[in-house]
Amino acid sequence: MPAQASQALEDRIGHKFNDPKLLKTALTHSSAAVEYNYERLEFLGDRVLGLVIAELLYQRFPDEAEGDMAKRLAALVQGSFLAGIAVEMDLGAHIDLSDGEAQAGGAQNEHILADVFESLIGALYLDGGFQKCQNLIHGLWQDKLDVMKEPPQHPKTKIQEWAQALGLPLPAYKITSQSGPDHAPVFEIELSVEGYDPVTAQGKSRQQAEKEAACEFIKANQKVIGL
DSSP states (O other): OOHHHHHHHHHHHTOOOSSHHHHHHHTBOTTTOSSOOSHHHHHHHHHHHHHHHHHHHHHHOTTOOHHHHHHHHHHHSSHHHHHHHHHHTTGGGGOBOOHHHHHTTGGGOHHHHHHHHHHHHHHHHHHHOHHHHHHHHHHHHHHHHTTOOSOOOOHHHHHHHHHHHTTOOOOEEEEEEEESOTTSOEEEEEEEOTTSOOEEEEESSHHHHHHHHHHHHHHHHHHHHOO
């Protein structure tokens, strides 16, 4: 990454990296480097992010039950939400991709953007410590906490209750493919509901892929089923 671009990103996150290689690794897709990429840092960053957001929710909603806070947490760290944060930060412009991945639109891919944001948090944690991560995440999430007036219902639950109310069979989720290395698999799930076109979605776990498929189903049929 050019020094000027690196400095601009460091200014955005409020931290000058003592180990520039950590930042470079956090922004390197597996297609661009065999010996190192962001996947391990993403694993770490995911855990740091979850802890910081959980604490924010605990402080912001002192009278809310654990189950409702869990719903908020899931919504605030889901892939599409993180991708939106990454777009706000213009992270796509900083990702190191292979030519093929870049031409395929990797810098705009929601999954890649979400992964890179988490890897950046992991790198920031290792280089600057937990407080730096808190400062950045608090700044990015504070205004977004109040937008969610009520704890969101899980999309799978929403579809299941809707189907049951109409007397339809339960929605069926089926793995159609699994790719990627063992430590970073990608699952593709097909969701079928009787009388409706099936939809597919991907995720880093079966649970995430099923949730993404449920979201896609709701999006595709919102006008018809009113969800």
